[in-house]
Amino acid sequence: MAHRHHRRLPGSASEISFRALGYVLLFSFGLICVIPFVLIIVSSFTSESALVRNGFTLFPEEFSLEAYKMVFTNPERIGRAYLNTIFVTCVGTVTSLFLNTLTGYVLSRRDFKWRNGFSFFFFFTTLFSGGLIPWYLLCTQTLHFKNTYYGLILPMAFSVWNMIIAKNFMKGIPYEISESAKMDGAGELRIYFQMYLPISKPLLATLGLFAALGYWNDWYNSMLFSTKEEMQSLQYFLQDMLSTIQALKQLIADGHMEVTENLVLPTTAMRMAMTCVVTGPIIFLYPLVQRYFVKGLTIGAVKG
Amino acid sequence: MKHPSGGGAPKKSDKRGFLYDLKKNRVYLLLLSPALLYVIVFSYIPMGGVIMAFKNYNYSKGLFGSPWVGMKNFEFLTVSNKLWPLTRNTLLYNFAFITVGMVMEVGFAIVINEMRCRWFKKTFQSFIFLPYFISWVTAAAVIQTMLDFDNGLISHVVRALGMEMPNIYTNAKPWPFLLVFFRMWKGVGYGSIVYLGAIAGIDQELYEVAEIDGANSWQKVFHITIPQLVPTMIIMFLLACGQIFRGDFGMFYQLIGNNGVLLEAGDILDLYIYRAMAGNANISYGAAAGLYQSVLCFITILLANYIVKRIQPDYTLF
Numbered sequence: 001m002a003h004r005h006h007r008r009l010p011g012s013a014s015e016i017s018f019r020a021l022g023y024v025l026l027f028s029f030g031l032i033c034v035i036p037f038v039l040i041i042v043s044s045f046t047s048e049s050a051l052v053r054n055g056f057t058l059f060p061e062e063f064s065l066e067a068y069k070m071v072f073t074n075p076e077r078i079g080r081a082y083l084n085t086i087f088v089t090c091v092g093t094v095t096s097l098f099l100n101t102l103t104g105y106v107l108s109r110r111d112f113k114w115r116n117g118f119s120f121f122f123f124f125t126t127l128f129s130g131g132l133i134p135w136y137l138l139c140t141q142t143l144h145f146k147n148t149y150y151g152l153i154l155p156m157a158f159s160v161w162n163m164i165i166a167k168n169f170m171k172g173i174p175y176e177i178s179e180s181a182k183m184d185g186a187g188e189l190r191i192y193f194q195m196y197l198p199i200s201k202p203l204l205a206t207l208g209l210f211a212a213l214g215y216w217n218d219w220y221n222s223m224l225f226s227t228k229e230e231m232q233s234l235q236y237f238l239q240d241m242l243s244t245i246q247a248l249k250q251l252i253a254d255g256h257m258e259v260t261e262n263l264v265l266p267t268t269a270m271r272m273a274m275t276c277v278v279t280g281p282i283i284f285l286y287p288l289v290q291r292y293f294v295k296g297l298t299i300g301a302v303k304g
Numbered sequence: 305m306k307h308p309s310g311g312g313a314p315k316k317s318d319k320r321g322f323l324y325d326l327k328k329n330r331v332y333l334l335l336l337s338p339a340l341l342y343v344i345v346f347s348y349i350p351m352g353g354v355i356m357a358f359k360n361y362n363y364s365k366g367l368f369g370s371p372w373v374g375m376k377n378f379e380f381l382t383v384s385n386k387l388w389p390l391t392r393n394t395l396l397y398n399f400a401f402i403t404v405g406m407v408m409e410v411g412f413a414i415v416i417n418e419m420r421c422r423w424f425k426k427t428f429q430s431f432i433f434l435p436y437f438i439s440w441v442t443a444a445a446v447i448q449t450m451l452d453f454d455n456g457l458i459s460h461v462v463r464a465l466g467m468e469m470p471n472i473y474t475n476a477k478p479w480p481f482l483l484v485f486f487r488m489w490k491g492v493g494y495g496s497i498v499y500l501g502a503i504a505g506i507d508q509e510l511y512e513v514a515e516i517d518g519a520n521s522w523q524k525v526f527h528i529t530i531p532q533l534v535p536t537m538i539i540m541f542l543l544a545c546g547q548i549f550r551g552d553f554g555m556f557y558q559l560i561g562n563n564g565v566l567l568e569a570g571d572i573l574d575l576y577i578y579r580a581m582a583g584n585a586n587i588s589y590g591a592a593a594g595l596y597q598s599v600l601c602f603i604t605i606l607l608a609n610y611i612v613k614r615i616q617p618d619y620t621l622f
Contacts, residue, residue: 134353
């Protein structure tokens with residue numbers, strides 16, 4: 001991280017205004033970012049009646065697990081979505097790490113004759129694309145991605161930008177260390193696995209976390225390819241449930257559905273609880289990500 | 305991307321012919337083949353699929369069996385007055401995202417870097433990074449909770465202050481600002497990391513010299529830090545230019561995509577293309593809009609890169 005470069009005189013008006021502005025800006029924007037999350041967590045543990053009475057508040061009156069019970073009354077569907085997402089995240093992260101770093105490794109090798117030509121072959125795909133619809137038709141009509149795990153994994157398995165980050169990182173590894181290994185008869189693949197990968201831990205951590213986050217949060221590919229409920233990803237399941245709850249509310253509001261006074265559907269609290277359940281595990285990656293992101297992103301300045 | 309003619313590469317093989325090179329590089333080629341196959345299948349083959357924009361696509365006949373219609377799909381898009389509003393919205397939103405985003409990201413990077421109180425800096429940097437972690441599905445749910453007309457926290461605060469709370473979900477007017485705001489809310493924490501990295505790379509001597517000359521913190525920021533960040537800013541700008549006709553589908557779809565009223569504030573090309581694909585319009589119109597979008601992006605990035613090259617060749621993307 002950045003070094004301290006200040007040895008300036010404190011106390012002058014311009015220094016005070018400079019510091020104060022910094023604290024005010026970061027403090028207010030920080031609160032704007034964090035309060036919604038606190039609110040969601042708190043309301044998920046609040047009884048529906050208190051929510052209806054008081055609205056969402058940061059300091060709830062009645063603690064309740066009602067909403068979570070409601071989310072898990074039918075554990076099959078949410079459990080299935082959980083398993084799908086865990087499976088896709090694990091397999092997807094490993095696949096994408098392997099593809100991106102292996103390709104970056106080859107293109108970073110000085111003794112690979114056509115590295116510049118191939119680099120451009122990859123880079124060109126970031127400049128021009130055929131668009132969503134030809135891609136979608138290829139995936140559904142030719143490759144039959146509907147309701148398969150490939151459909152959820154392959155669209156995000158390789159990224160030219162991540163490959164370039166890997167390539168630039170590996171370019172920074174002294175070429176000479178592999179030369180001696182080569183003289184001892186080690187092949188290119190062995191150099192990749194036994195020398196480059198162990199040195200590239202910060203790179204693997206950064207790219208791996210990016211990939212895991214991307215797969216965990218993916219609803220788009222599931223929206224495109226999962227027509228069956230049992231193939232839904234967790235985020236798409238959430239989207240599906242939220243719109244169902246919204247539709248239910250609309251029915252009640254329009255008077256198509258009778259709701260008696262003492263039966264309060266925990267729609268609001270349930271929405272919050274579901275959001276927490278779906279986001280949950282990825283937040284554990286948060287401290288890790290924070291540690292590695294700065295390093296990884298700095299190394300991998302995209303220009304290359 | 306630059307393609308330096310890599311110093312120290314073995315040059316002997318140049319004279320010995322293609323087959324020799326092929327044999328010598330065979331392991332590299334083999335290792336490269338999965339990714340090559342990947343981009344050929346998922347990028348280059350769909351590029352060939354752009355011919356769909358000139359056809360009237362029919363699922364049962366497939367791409368090659370469907371009849372050619374020339375420029376009819378494009379004519380429809382222009383005559384029905386779809387293309388221009390969609391293009392304008394996409395472009396203006398992206399322009400706002402890029403400019404506001406850059407100011408905020410650079411600003412917060414400087415603020416975080418200058419902050420001395422360590423726990424405060426660490427805690428609040430984590431806070432502004434938090435929204436990057438959730439999907440737009442979750443973000444939309446969070447946002448709805450905040451803005452909900454009956455129960456939302458914002459509604460409560462506004463009413464407690466004795467003001468009238470508008471129902472935001474039935475009124476398109478505030479959405480251009482809200483969309484920019486939410487995009488910043490979700491992206492600034494992450495975006496500022498790139499600039500933090502760049503600030504860390506600035507030569508410390510520059511600051512020491514400035515201090516000897518009696519520069520205060522403001523002067524140091526405006527005369528050293530920001531000018532030193534210009535190359536990074538230009539690269540980030542160029543990267544964004546290549547996508548300037550491509551909207552943030554996830555955000556627009558989740559926040560306003562299913563609300564007919566709000567859609568008036570921000571229907572973008574990507575939403576139209578998706579709707580065409582989902583069957584709300586002829587899928588060939590969507591393909592035509594997609595090709596139009598790709599061509600515009602391609603021209604923009606080439607042009608932007610060319611202009612930068614003329615002014616300052618070191619800052620180009622390729």
